[in-house]
Amino acid sequence: MTNSIRFVGLLLAVVFLAVSCGGSRDPWVGVYSNANSSVVLEIKSGGKASFAFAGEKKDCTYTTDGDKTLTLDCNMGDRITFSRQADGSIMGPPGNMIGALTKKS
Numbered sequence: 001m002t003n004s005i006r007f008v009g010l011l012l013a014v015v016f017l018a019v020s021c022g023g024s025r026d027p028w029v030g031v032y033s034n035a036n037s038s039v040v041l042e043i044k045s046g047g048k049a050s051f052a053f054a055g056e057k058k059d060c061t062y063t064t065d066g067d068k069t070l071t072l073d074c075n076m077g078d079r080i081t082f083s084r085q086a087d088g089s090i091m092g093p094p095g096n097m098i099g100a101l102t103k104k105s
Contacts, residue, residue, distance in 0.1 A: 027067045032090055032101035039098050041082075041090075043070070053098075 032041045040052040049060040051074050060074040070090065072080045082090040085100065092098040 028062075028064055028070055031104045033104055034099050034101055039101060041072070041101055 026043075026045055028043045029045055030043055032043070033039060038054065042050045043062065044050075047061050047063065049062045049072060051058050051060050051072060058074040058076070060072050062070050062072050064070050067084060069084070070082045072082065074080075080092055080096070080098075082092055082101070084090055089100045089102045091100050
């Protein structure tokens with residue numbers, strides 16, 4: 001095998017690895033909060049999250065429906081489903097006290 005063929009093969013392997021690693025990033029992961037930071041939702045990889053509301057922080061789990069909705073379960077009886085808005089913020093169900101949460105990081 002010539003060196004140029006080996007180089008092309010190595011280059012293709014590196015590109016494939018870079019694309020496959022970069023494409024697996026969870027678009028939900030990050031910290032979201034409302035305007036005055038009285039509500040903070042931290043979405044972590046692996047289905048883990050934390051939710052802070054009125055000074056009380058809970059460890060939670062979550063599931064997603066692609067990049068459209070995220071359902072948060074903090075073992076408090078009810079689950080909260082957030083929907084991603086066109087501007088990237090997330091919104092809880094209509095009539096809730098949480099309001100819009102904007103991604104901070």
